[in-house]
Amino acid sequence: MDNENLNNIPETETPEIEAEETAVAEAVEAAESAAEEAEQSEAEETVSEPAEVEEETTEETAEDKDGEETDEENGQTDSDSEEDEAEQMCPGCNANPVASGHQYCRKCERKYVKTRIGFFRYVAGAVALFGSFFAFVLVSIAALPSLQVFEGLIYEKGKIAYSAVESYRGTDEVVSSVQEALGANSFTDRFLRTGSGLDGKLFRATVKFYNPLMAEQYKQYIFDSPGAEKYKAHSKAVAENTRIYKKYEDTYLKLQNVYDGILNSEDPGVKDGEKALAEIDALRGQEGVDDVILNLFAYDIAGMCGMGDEKIYGCLDKTYEERGKSDVDWSFLYYDPYIDSLIARDRDDEALALTEELAKKDISNEKPFSQQAKIYVKKGDMERAEEIVNTYCANNLTKDGTFSDSGYQMLIWLARIKGDYKELAETRNAAEQLYDLIPEYNRQQALAYLIEGKYDDAYEQAYLADEKAYYRASYYNDTSAMTEEIYATLYVSAVLCDKYGEKNGENAEHIPEIIESFKTRKFSGDNVEQIVSGKLDVKDVLTKGGYDLI
């Protein structure tokens, strides 16, 4: 078929010609109706004059192409057009005239209408239809996990490292819940699963946003499990990280040695800390580590060695001031402690400005919201604090419409600050039904018991919090769960339970060893030391100022 003249109608002129045909057909219909039968019977005669017909058809086509304007220019009458139209030949057989109001002669039209669709074609159509239905089912079951990955990609593009990593990590959980909803069967096992490409994304986000030391550890976690050799072959991120790591291995080893020296030291004190900080400073200017990372290491070391608030805050200030020296955005590593340090130093307005900026960037990150709420609590504006907590909770509901784990965490904290311990217990129970491995729920409960003077209960809850944190670190590689706050709560609870409690709880037997293990540990601030030595009342510490032990 020639596309320029499909169905004998020039393609670009079709609307005009069609309109013209319709108009002409209507005009001549009455006159034609009587003559039509006669024309049909004379068809054979027309065939016997092919040269003449051919000539007329060619002329007609040329006229068609010129359209109405040409007709007007030539001064042709409507009756001329009617005559041409009436004599148009069937494009199918090119022998009979086209039937009035049709595009073929009657004979051809009857033949063409009866065209059959072959059996194989029906089969192909049915296969396509069922195949597309099956594909639709695949899309439906993969939609939710894919959305989770999509979120991660958006966060990654926006350089929101923490949320990107968390979104990727959460995908397997979404897959499990979809599998659970559909019921485990061979179909979901085969068609609903994540692949090593997702591990690659997770690792890439880690390499991009963490330092290569952390990435190297993470690589071991993801890729070095038995049978996971295959991942290495395809992941460019692994190769890139290994390359960087190998290139700067000496620098990293020196950095690691500083850490190991402190961790292995029997009595890490100020003297060791100074030496470690000097070793860190010696690494400045070497390739493979930038100043921002070294400042963060220095901050960690100052904290671990208990070098005092001034030194610790100094390291954080330096990290923040020199943040522009790195090509990579490490803000997710230093913003939280830096804002906490600002709050501790009563630089509330600076802290508030930073938290507002962070909260706008990522409404799913609970940390800036909880810091904002803490600042308002400190300022005595409980209503505003409550408003912030509620806003965060409302913006981060789960797909089932329940609060997120961090939403519950903030609600439990707020209940304790307000002194509503009944609400605290109820919220904690509800939260634990949904999220059973969040240490902070139990830590807040322990703090509430400490305020109430229920030291045995406080110790048991603190012990549970520590156990959950340890479990998360061991089985989910989530070392962030093992916070200084958890250790402080466990230590204080153990000491107070030992002094004033009945020591009849399930885990009371561990109290002496816990006290012994924390005796030499330096905690940030003086609160823990002073409560343990009896110089400060735990109730005063937990109901004023920062409302916490640290």
Place this chain on the structure above:
Amino acid sequence: MRLVYVIFKFILFPGTYIRGFWEHLTCKILHLPVESEGYLRADEACGHVEHALATTGWSAWLMATGPGFMMFNAGMSFLYAGILNIFYMGITPYDSLPMFIFYAVLIYLGVSFMCSLFPLTEDILTYWDIAFHGKKGPSFILKVISFPLALVTRIGAFCEKNCINFLLAIIFIVLHIVFAL
């Protein structure tokens, strides 16, 4: 351009063939004469059937958009079943070679269906003429409702005729690779 068009249509033959089938079936349903019924052919009508133009608004609308509707639903399902599993769920040949090939084939099928989405220009121009220029067109409300899809179909038919849709399909896949891999 005709050669490029035919080459692409043959490379993406599943969509080309099924498009022809849906057009043929629509013609049968509407009792429209089908002059030439080859679906895979080396000319501009590759993937279409040569048929008489519809004469009523409804049949012209169905002829212009009905097969495209079927192709769109199937194409999107195939395309996204493959894309979600390879680009988002991260299925690689290292996880399961047969599954990776299966999803890659789904992407190919999806692209081939989506590249045969639109009718020949004549079909949509026929509806356009009846609805927006003819005296026997549909009611004003139907005109308004059908206008956006008719416009998209008209633009799409132009793109398909000039192989622009193949270019768009390639850009679509490349964007996914850049964004999600």
